[in-house]
Amino acid sequence: MSYTVSLSEVTGATPGHQGKDSLTITGGKPLYGEVTVRGAKNSVSKIMVASLLTGAPCIIHNVPEIDDVKIVSKMIEALGGVVKNDGEGNLWIQTKEINMILPEALHSIAGKSRIPILFAGPMLARLKEALVPELGGCNIGMRPVDYHLKALEQLGVGIEQIPAGYHLAAQKLVGGNIKLDYPSVGATEQVLLSAVLAEGKTEVSNAAIEPEIMDLIAVLQKMGAIISVDTDRVITIVGVKELHGFTHTTITDRIEVASWACAAFATNGKIFVRNARQFDIMTFLNKYRQIGGQFEIVDDGIWFWRGTELHAIPLETDVHPGFMTDWQQPFSILLTMVPGASIVHETVYEDRFGYVDALNKMGANIQLYKECLGGHTCRFGEKTYVHSAVITGPTSLKGADITIPNLRAGFSYVIAALAATGTSTLRNISLIRRGYEDFEDKLAALGAQIG
Ligand code: EPU
DSSP states (O other), X not given: OOOSBOHHHHXXXXXXXXXXXXXXXXXXXXXXXXXXXXXXXXXXXXXHHHGGGOSSOEEEESOOOOHHHXXXXXXXXXXXXXXXXXXXXXEEEEOSSOOOBOHHHHHHHHTTOSGGGGGHHHHHHHHSEEEEEOOOOBBTBOOOOHHHHHHXXXXXXXXXXXXXXXXXXXXXXXXXXXXXXXXXXXXXHHHHHHHTTSBXXXXXXXXXXXXXXXXXXXXXXXXXXXXXXXXXXXXXXXXXSOOOOOEEEOOBOHHHHHHHHHHHHHHTOEEEEETOOGGGGHHHXXXXXXXXXXXXXXXXXXXXXXXXXXXXXXXXXXXTTSBOHHHHHHHHHHHTTSSEEEEEEOOSOTTOOTTHXXXXXTTOOEEEESSOOSSOOOTTGGGTOOOEEEEEEOOOOBOXXXXXXXXXXXHHHHHHHHHSBSEEEEEOGGGGGGTSTTHHHHHHHTTOEEO
16 A cells, blocks of 8 residues: 555645634624525535546536635545636546545544545545545534445445554445445445445435435436435445546535525524525425515525514424424524424434533523423434423523534524624634635625624
């Protein structure tokens, strides 16, 4: 095994935090106007990985200027690819040859990104081996990679744990029957990215079918793959010998769309989200309407605002087509504003209520429970994770000094601060830049008082 790029060569390539890392927001001002949302963070990054399945040029349009795209670009460059970004949403990627690099090197670029494990398939297809770093947990849950590894084993991959991660090897990838224990987004993508160039047919059942996965499948089909998606969460992949380049325009980021919808409601303003796609956020729209949110869908986007009659609701997060776990945090801010007790049952991550303490300090009334509240039991119930909340409203929020713990909690604090009386200081805002393009400029254009 030869490592053509070492740790020292890429250390320092990690994008630093741009600009200042705190933001003050003086709340109480309704936001009015328009924001444009571009490609989905969780789709673009995987499509970038798909480009490694071929030595041919690949073109991706509608790419947002977010830190996660920069991080994945750096990783592809470290692996030997050339990435050109014209700064106007267009990426050109070509990886004529892939390098083997140390897991520590990849990890030093990737930080908390989940992407490195997805390099396994393309690397195995092209080099017959791969080194991937141990990803570890984060502050929304343990986030293990056991489903990924089990699926790779079923495709004929030998796995050896090494100090910094895993060494994977396969003379050839062979199709297999894989049943995921849970419809994991990442594990489904792992199977797709590995099975497309495997010998024979792969059937993955209990697969995730999120719009971002459909976007990846669309790209793989453009590249020459044969993939069918059944109605019962079964995805079938017929391996092909080689794949070619593609040109693709990514789907709109439905998490960012929902976040701006929540900002409109929370500030009692009215926001037009250009490029919002109704089809990908239907479950969100239903819940938004149930609590008293209003929206109007037009050809090129959706208008969002708050109605006059507000209601508490029970809410449960789930895999698609359920209510996304990444909508949970911004939506919970709205539940502090509606009269009555709302229940939120988080069933995707075992530890996604860490952001609640700061909201309670701002004046919210949110109580957390280990039980599965709301009628359904989930896989976390038996394990006594704190994964349900009762949010009693209406409460009014007041400004606070808050340190952001993760991306989605971060934008939720922005929404809370916009709705609060007084001035808030949010620290660690670079985390928000991982997934929200130009969010400070967008806030200012909507009339937010930020500094
Ligand atoms: N899981 C395992 N073992 C595995 C893989 C997953 O136990 O091998 C568990 C996870 O711990 C979690 C659940 O399965 O409890 C679902 O995880 P999944 O694999 O679906 O999540 P992911 O692929 O790691 C992506 C998004 C997340 C989003 C989830 C769910 C990316 C880069 N990340 O994560 O987005 O919350 O799917 O939709 O696509 C975000 O954007 O802020 C974010 C966290």
